[in-house]
Amino acid sequence: MSLFVIVFYGLLIAVSCLTASYRRHDVFMATFSLTLICFLIGLIGGEPWLKRIAIGIGIFLAAGGIAYSFRKFLSLLLPRDAARLIRTAPLTASFGLFVILVYLVAAIFAPIIAPYGEADVIAGAYAPADEKMLLGGDQLGRDLFSRIIYGARNTVGIALLTTGIAFFVGSLLGLMAATLGGWVDQICGRIADTLMAIPQLIFALLLLSILGTNVVNLILVIALLYSPLVFRLARAVAGNIVVMDYIEAAKLRGEKTWYLIVREILPNATAPLVAEFGLRFCFVFLAISALSFLGLGIQPPTADWGSMVRDNSTLISFSQGTPLIPAAAIALLTVAVNFVVDWLLHISSGLKE
Missing domain, CATH: 1.10.3720.10 (MetI-like)
Known part of the structure; x- marks a missing residue:
């Protein structure tokens, strides 16, 4: 058993114990159910599947943290009535507002954010990602x-x-x-x-x-x-x-x-x-x-x-x-x-x- 598997199961069990001790029964049921599911998946798919699950859990927690922080940021920035409304918004809504804001910024400031023009050919077809092209190239070599x-x-x-x-x-x-x-x-x-x-x-x-x-x-x-x-x-x-x-x-x-x-x-x-x-x-x-x-x-x-x-x-x-x-x-x-x-x-x- 590798160190990753030990740490992964240890964190899940630790979180389950903490939620149970603080009487958060809904969170405990979700966490312990996830632990059991991961145990079965680990028996079937092994460590590669557990790593995919860990990445998914990490992305989910990161999204929740962004949503919580952005809701707090808006509640401090907006006027009193709007701030009171934002504080009652669920995390899903605040996450949606954050994503929409990111898309709007990207759309408005595209010439400033994008390192190259939308039609500039700078590399070969399907060039791999490197320090110049973060996501690689397309079928014509555009960024x-x-x-x-x-x-x-x-x-x-x-x-x-x-x-x-x-x-x-x-x-x-x-x-x-x-x-x-x-x-x-x-x-x-x-x-x-x-x-x-x-x-x-x-x-x-x-x-x-x-x-x-x-x-x-x-x-x-x-x-x-x-x-x-x-x-x-x-x-x-x-x-x-x-x-x-x-x-x-x-x-x-x-x-x-x-x-x-x-x-x-x-x-x-x-x-x-x-x-x-x-x-x-x-x-x-x-x-x-x-x-x-x-x-x-x-x-x-x-x-x-x-x-x-x-x-x-x-x-x-x-x-x-x-x-x-x-x-x-x-x-x-x-x-x-x-x-x-x-x-x-x-x-x-x-x-x-």
Whole structure:
């Protein structure tokens, strides 16, 4: 039995004993269950599997420490009301906020952070990582780390702009349909039903094949496909608000439709719409990455995470994890946004812990 195995099991048992002595029964059950699982895995897979588990535990603990520290940092930095809200946020939400902040910094300051340009060829194809290239090179010899940084600006920026357009169009039409009713509601509803009945990815591939694969067409096509989903939610939320007494009172006062939407309905529908914006951003972000992977999204030489997975996918056959780096960047942002959205939904629902 190696020293690593002895230290690994010793730490697990020590943590189990400490949690039991301090009567933290939930933590004790989780830790001791993990000890038993690791014991069985060690018998089956040996030390290599235990090292993978140790790395996973280390990453999990590091993420928890970052989330706790970032929540404390925000609670000291923000004003009193916002700080009180941040202090009640779960660690998952604070971790999501930290990841989103890192992505925003990378996107805004990409030319400063990236050591090379996104299209600069500086080495041979699939060059290994060294002191010049932290993550190695891609299929053309471009610095993979620099392209990851620029990909944050391109992929996330385009997804954010597309979501904003889809959200503005869908929510505006949904609020108008609920407020006006009648033929406006019927026409908007039937158009939304028609668009929602068509498979989105196939429809996007068809439209981009006809219109061309430039950034403007990509943004407009994706926004067109996702605006009916936002319309449905906005229509449903506003439909429950327009029947309230204060809306009827505003109508009797002679208020115009635009006043009803902006001053009466929208403030009471903000919480679910904000949560929907976060969820819709995840779907748009994944759709753009999928289209880029298929070759109809963001076109080269512009750095994009979806196309980077496709271009370097041949390395998977040689047991190299280069294509997994942009894929991990996509997955991490999606998970982080969902963490924050879950927290916002919990706040808007008014539930207490």
